[in-house]
Amino acid sequence: MDTLITPDIIARRKRKTLLAVAALLASLSVAAWAINRVVSPSVGVDDVSIATVRIGNIANTINASGIVIPVHEELVSSPIQTRVAKVHAKLGQQVQAGELLLELDSxxxxxxxxxxxxxxxxxxxxxxxxxxxxxxxxxxxxxxxxxxxxxxxxxxxxxxxxxxxxxxxxxxxxxxxxxxxxxxxxxxxxxxxxxxxxxxxxxxxxxxxxxxxxxxxxxxxxxxxxxxxxQSQVRAPFAGMLTWLMAEEGASVAVGQLVAKVSELNNYKVEASLSDFHARALNAGQKVLVEQGNVRLNGEVQTVLPEIQNGTVKLLVTLAEPHHAMLRNKLRVEVNIVTEQKQNALLADSGPAFNGRGPQDIFVVRDGVARKTTLNIGASDGKSVEILSGVRAGDRLITSDTSRYKDRDSVRVAQ
Structure with a gap:
């Protein structure tokens, strides 16, 4: 004979059912989380460079390699075909105007x-x-x-x-x-x-x-x-440093052959070289920032040399501080030529993630997830880039190389 189930038993059974369903859902959530951890890519916060978008001023620059050269340098050549009779100076020594450097056979x-x-x-x-x-x-x-x-x-x-x-x-x-x-x-x-x-x-x-x-x-x-x-008595044309000398006595010398070079001390300029791709953007009078290590010197484009050799254009840069203690003859420096300046622009630190101007996909970090976002990139000065659209001040961007995640729409950023 059937007996009636008491309400307490029914309630207890419902609670057990609910607990079982909750446990099942929790297990599924944990499993999904675990699968997501295994399948979805992640990157450590210490393994990437993250920059915060800020508002500031930027100067669009063209980067070039430069070499420091003397403002005044004079080449002394042989007036006749002869030989070196006697050498009186040494390469690298400081000389006075009129000082005897070497004698040619006369x-x-x-x-x-x-x-x-x-x-x-x-x-x-x-x-x-x-x-x-x-x-x-x-x-x-x-x-x-x-x-x-x-x-x-x-x-x-x-x-x-x-x-x-x-x-x-x-x-x-x-x-x-x-x-x-x-x-x-x-x-x-x-x-x-x-x-x-x-x-x-x-x-x-x-x-x-x-x-x-x-x-x-x-x-x-x-x-x-x-x-x-x-002229067979080769003398220093002015006070400076002897940067080149034919120092071998008895050596044959042709007419017009270089026998000595004297450079002015502590007065320098920069000869910069860059791809002729940028030739149209270069003009005399443009501002220049010359860098060597932590030292930065302001300058100006003196002249753009008209001849292009092997796809390279050269220009001469005058310095605001041509007597700076850092400057040395033949010292290699970085040259940044300013083509335009902007005020109150959205900026981020430059990095491998950026590739020139125009629209490009950059990972924007929010709530521990880096999501691929199309940003419009503008000017760059080598240290910072201008962001024309796609983010706002305070957003965080991954600026390091993210090419291995180019097929992903998002990447977790593990703390």
């Missing part, structure tokens, strides 16, 4: 100078000889002219007497004609002697001018050789 120059001296003496003697010859001929012709003038006067007197006698019938026509011809002959001879005197003076003066011109040419050649002789 024997060929000395021989050329001796030859020129002899040629100059010959021209001097020629000028003297031509002058004496002209004076001697002048005296001879002057004496001949004086005699001809006397003869002309005598023949004119004789002609006058015959003309008087002819009128009186005391002289024949033939005698009168002879007297007239003698006067004309003397006049012609006198005129010829005057012309000969002028021609002789003209010719001799021309020869003397030619000798003087040749003398002037030889004197200029002498000056050139004397300058070459002075």
């Amino acid at each position: 024997r060929t120059i000395l021989l050329a100078i001796d030859s020129l001296k002899e040629q100059l003496a010959q021209q001097e003697n020629r000028i003297v000889a031509l002058t004496l010859e002209m004076e001697q001929k002048r005296k001879q012709l002057t004496s001949a002219i004086e005699l001809l003038q006397l003869d002309l006067e005598a023949t004119r007197v004789r002609l006058g007497r015959y003309q008087t006698l002819r009128k009186a019938g005391g002289a024949s026509a033939e005698d009168l004609l002879t007297a007239e011809l003698n006067v004309k002959r003397n006049e012609i001879q006198l005129r010829q002697h005057h012309e000969q005197l002028a021609d002789n003076k003209l010719v001799t003066n021309s020869n003397i001018e030619g000798a003087r011109l040749q003398k002037s040419i030889l004197q200029k050649q002498m000056q050139e050789q004397q300058q070459l002789l002075a």
Whole structure:
């Protein structure tokens, strides 16, 4: 016979059922959590770089590699083909203006100078000889002219007497004609002697001018050789450091070959090199930040060199502090060329997660989960990047390399 189930028993059975269902649901939740822990990828907070989005100012820059060079540097070359006779200085030493660095063999120059001296003496003697010859001929012709003038006067007197006698019938026509011809002959001879005197003076003066011109040419050649002789004593053009020197005595040297280089001390600029991809964005006058370690120096683009070699463009940068103690010749530095500046922009620390400008997927961390979010990236100065859209100030971004999670929409960030 059936018996009625008491309400207490029914309630107890319901509680057991509810407890069983709750236990089952808890087990399923734990199992799901455990499976999620096993299947879903996670990353330790210490294994990634996380940056907080902030508001600040940023200067968009183009990065380049640079090398420190002296503002003033002078190359000293050999004026002749010769050899190094004697070296007086050492590479790297500080030198004063005019200090003797090395001597070149000058024997060929000395021989050329001796030859020129002899040629100059010959021209001097020629000028003297031509002058004496002209004076001697002048005296001879002057004496001949004086005699001809006397003869002309005598023949004119004789002609006058015959003309008087002819009128009186005391002289024949033939005698009168002879007297007239003698006067004309003397006049012609006198005129010829005057012309000969002028021609002789003209010719001799021309020869003397030619000798003087040749003398002037030889004197200029002498000056050139004397300058070459002075240049064979290679001296420092100004006070500075000897940064290059042909220090091997007896070494052959060609005309125009570099034998020494002197650089100005404690006055530097920077030569920067970068890809010609950025050539259109470069202009003289742009602000520049030069970095070496923890030292930062402000500068300005002095000039962009027009020639592009092997896909590389070069530019020269003047420094606001060209005498800074950090600067050394040939020191390598980082050069950041400022192309634009922005105020009150959303910024985040730069990292491998960012790849240039434009839209790109970045993991944004919220509540322990990094979710892939499309951000629009703007300017960059190498230290920070500008975020145009996709986040707000205070958000946290993973800035380290996340390429292994590129196919995931989210990643857990384990504390």
